[in-house]
Amino acid sequence: MATNxxxxxxxxxxxxxxxxxxxxxxxxIAAGLNECEYVAICDTDPDQERMxxxxxxxxxxxxxxxxxxxxxxGVIVSLPNELHExxxxxxxxxxxxxxxxxPITSTIAxxxxxxxxxxxxNVHLLIAHHRRFNPMVVATRKMIRSGELGDLVGVSILWxxxxxxxxxxxxxxxxxxxxxPILINTIHEIDNLRFFYGEIERVYAEVSxxxxxxxxxxTVSISLRFTxxxxxxxxxxxxxxxxxxxxxxxxxxxxxxxxxGNIYHFLGTKASLTxxxxxxxxxxDPSKAGWQHPITREQLNIKSADPYPDQLKHFCKVINGExxxxxxxxxxxxxxxxxxAVHESGMTGKPIQIDYT
Amino acid sequence: MTSNESPVRIGIIGAGxxxxxxxxHVVEEPRCILSGVVTRTLKAKELVENAGATHYTEIDTFxxxxxxxxxxxxxxNDTHASIGIQCTRAGLHMLVEKPIDSDLKAAxxxxxxxEKAGVKLLIGHHRRFNPYIEAAKxxxxxxxxxxxxxxxxxxxxxxxxxxFNVxxxxxxxxxPILINLIHDMDxxxxxxxxxxxxxxxxxxxxxxxxxxxxxxxTIRFRSGVLGCITTSDAVASPYNFESAxxxxxxxxxxxxxxxxxxxxxxxxxxxxxxxxxxxxxxEQGWGDPISxxxxxxxxxxxLVNQLRHFCDVIRHNTSPRCSGEEGLKTLEATMGVIxxxxxxxxxxxxxxx
Numbered sequence: 002m003a004t005n006x007x008x009x010x011x012x013x014x015x016x017x018x019x020x021x022x023x024x025x026x027x028x029x030i031a032a033g034l035n036e037c038e039y040v041a042i043c044d045t046d047p048d049q050e051r052m053x054x055x056x057x058x059x060x061x062x063x064x065x066x067x068x069x070x071x072x073x074x075g076v077i078v079s080l081p082n083e084l085h086e087x088x089x090x091x092x093x094x095x096x097x098x099x100x101x102x103x104p105i106t107s108t109i110a111x112x113x114x115x116x117x118x119x120x121x122x123n124v125h126l127l128i129a130h131h132r133r134f135n136p137m138v139v140a141t142r143k144m145i146r147s148g149e150l151g152d153l154v155g156v157s158i159l160w161x162x163x164x165x166x167x168x169x170x171x172x173x174x175x176x177x178x179x180x181x182p183i184l185i186n187t188i189h190e191i192d193n194l195r196f197f198y199g200e201i202e203r204v205y206a207e208v209s210x211x212x213x214x215x216x217x218x219x220t221v222s223i224s225l226r227f228t229x230x231x232x233x234x235x236x237x238x239x240x241x242x243x244x245x246x247x248x249x250x251x252x253x254x255x256x257x258x259x260x261x262g263n264i265y266h267f268l269g270t271k272a273s274l275t276x277x278x279x280x281x282x283x284x285x286d287p288s289k290a291g292w293q294h295p296i297t298r299e300q301l302n303i304k305s306a307d308p309y310p311d312q313l314k315h316f317c318k319v320i321n322g323e324x325x326x327x328x329x330x331x332x333x334x335x336x337x338x339x340x341x342a343v344h345e346s347g348m349t350g351k352p353i354q355i356d357y358t
Numbered sequence: 359m360t361s362n363e364s365p366v367r368i369g370i371i372g373a374g375x376x377x378x379x380x381x382x383h384v385v386e387e388p389r390c391i392l393s394g395v396v397t398r399t400l401k402a403k404e405l406v407e408n409a410g411a412t413h414y415t416e417i418d419t420f421x422x423x424x425x426x427x428x429x430x431x432x433x434x435n436d437t438h439a440s441i442g443i444q445c446t447r448a449g450l451h452m453l454v455e456k457p458i459d460s461d462l463k464a465a466x467x468x469x470x471x472x473e474k475a476g477v478k479l480l481i482g483h484h485r486r487f488n489p490y491i492e493a494a495k496x497x498x499x500x501x502x503x504x505x506x507x508x509x510x511x512x513x514x515x516x517x518x519x520x521x522f523n524v525x526x527x528x529x530x531x532x533x534p535i536l537i538n539l540i541h542d543m544d545x546x547x548x549x550x551x552x553x554x555x556x557x558x559x560x561x562x563x564x565x566x567x568x569x570x571x572x573x574x575x576t577i578r579f580r581s582g583v584l585g586c587i588t589t590s591d592a593v594a595s596p597y598n599f600e601s602a603x604x605x606x607x608x609x610x611x612x613x614x615x616x617x618x619x620x621x622x623x624x625x626x627x628x629x630x631x632x633x634x635x636x637x638x639x640x641e642q643g644w645g646d647p648i649s650x651x652x653x654x655x656x657x658x659x660x661l662v663n664q665l666r667h668f669c670d671v672i673r674h675n676t677s678p679r680c681s682g683e684e685g686l687k688t689l690e691a692t693m694g695v696i697x698x699x700x701x702x703x704x705x706x707x708x709x710x711x
Binding site for chain 2: 151152154155156157159161162163164165166167168203205206207208209211212219220221222223224225226229230231232233234235236238240241242243244245246248249256257258260263266268269270271272273275282283284290291292293294296350351352
């Protein structure tokens with residue numbers, strides 16, 4: 002087990018590796034969280050030292066130096082995808098619990114390597130599929146799994162937004178292989194589907210880059226089958242100005258202009274649910290159920306909330322052995338496998354039967 | 359001789375649910391005259407007699423004796439082509455109810471026969487005359503959405519158990535794809551053009567009939583537009599074209615979500631008919647305010663619009679909004695959905711016939 006440091010007050014000692022856009026979100030929360038003692042920040046960009054000073058923590062540009070010098074329980078890793086495995090493995094070898102940005106890694110082989118090293122070193126690995134901490138997502142999952150909608154028959158998902166050109170200027174890799182919206186954005190929808198309902202068995206995708214003409218796709222249409230035969234579809238485009246995108250409708254991140262639009266339709270034998278509108282529709286009298294009868298609309302009072310603080314608190318509890326990771330390495334690996342299958346189907350024009358072994 | 363303005367003399371073959379509605383519209387429309395109705399048992403006897411039209415029980419007698427110059431064929435699907443071919447021999451122009459036929463080869467035979475006989479052929483995909491579809495088509499043609507990237511379709515309803523008392527509705531061909539989704543397929547083809555490839559996953563798990571109750575469909579149009587359809591007739595849901603447009607008086611309407619069309623400049627929420635786009639200065643994107651404009655639509659009756667168009671096709675040589683070829687392609691695409699769901703592989707469509 003990792004060397005427990007100053008655990009007398011139950012506060013775990015954390016540091017960040019990488020404080021870019023999302024890394025900064027975690028850093029800000031960690032600096033103000035009672036459950037942890039935030040001690041250091043590492044980033045290869047020396048200008049980030051100011052951020053460390055602002056939070057009153059020590060600053061490093063070399064993470065290896067940081068994990069050697071600091072007494073830590075866990076690390077928050079927010080780095081480019083291809084660095085997840087090598088940095089994660091090094092931290093596991095040092096006996097540190099890991100809170101890793103999603104996706105777990107960029108390839109399955111890397112995911113296996115990282116998971117193995119965390120198991121070998123007996124440290125926890127939590128992957129930051131942060132949507133699983135939004136109370137609206139959690140409540141929806143509960144409704145679906147409790148049978149409140151009857152049998153879930155189908156799910157329709159929309160993720161259509163317009164990425165401004167500065168997005169591609171700031172990150173030229175986003176125009177190139179591996180940087181497309183399937184691996185960056187659709188992975189969230191795949192993880193949501195798995196969290197809401199269950200395991201995905203088969204996927205088919207059509208992809209297009211005709212709008213932006215980049216190497217990567219800009220528009221994707223996906224048909225998807227769960228192991229029990231329930232069906233889902235996902236339509237996504239990052240080249241279309243629209244209301245219907247998770248980030249814009251959920252208000253988790255102030256960077257996105259807030260819109261109102263139902264991005265998910267959950268279709269059940271007893272009732273259907275729009276998300277995040279949270280309108281449940283059903284036939285109030287089962288003897289008068291059918292398309293010729295009036296349908297009842299019920300507005301549920303379930304609100305969205307910032308998932309990031311709860312996610313980090315959860316990491317602290319995982320380190321203390323009070324909770325098990327909501328998204329383990331194995332779980333996130335399955336999300337990655339299904340997401341890569343979408344990409345493969347788009348490239349080959351064939352349906353892909355998913356093999357999780 | 360008939361002048362360009364003289365009323366079109368129309369016969370109607372088949373007087374079932376839809377045939378009866380045609381009788382009513384033809385009687386009411388000043389631009390045409392009901393000359394005869396062919397059906398075994400005529401329920402609307404008074405209506406037909408008052409219009410001065412003749413009731414026939416046999417098609418042959420009608421073809422021999424009637425002064426009709428055009429017909430509306432509203433018989434069971436698998437008889438459309440054979441009856442249509444009979445009518446071409448009598449030199450009659452035709453409005454054939456959708457689908458063009460239930461068989462692709464038979465349908466192709468009808469197209470050929472109509473061409474040879476030099477008669478007009480219009481297929482009754484009446485949603486092309488739905489005012490919301492007409493408005494959407496205009497918005498797309500005016501390029502208000504910019505370049506189209508994608509379209510999402512929901513057709514989800516709960517058919518009551520009594521619907522399935524009829525055996526053929528539980529069997530292959532009687533499911534929501536060929537009966538219902540064919541309308542949406544024609545809408546999509548009308549708005550976005552020919553389809554290049556189609557893939558479908560289906561399930562019959564809820565009712566356990568041979569026929570599907572649920573499907574998700576991925577479409578690639580030849581233009582590169584991508585489509586995504588979720589359909590089921592086994593869910594408690596009002597998200598479908600009929601509910602959304604209140605087109606069918608038999609289906610309860612609450613005007614909810616149905617189609618969304620995504621373009622580089624704007625998105626159209628259909629049939630709410632709101633255009634969403636950025637109106638700010640300079641480069642815009644997901645962090646910027648997005649605003650909407652509502653497009654007004656005047657409600658009209660699609661079948662009446664279609665009938666007037668049929669008169670124009672005959673009297674003014676207007677080209678049919680849904681030609682035989684178009685009707686055939688919609689049938690082909692819809693059958694492609696069924697083929698894909700059975701074979702588990704995408705179905706490719708050849709370029710032009």
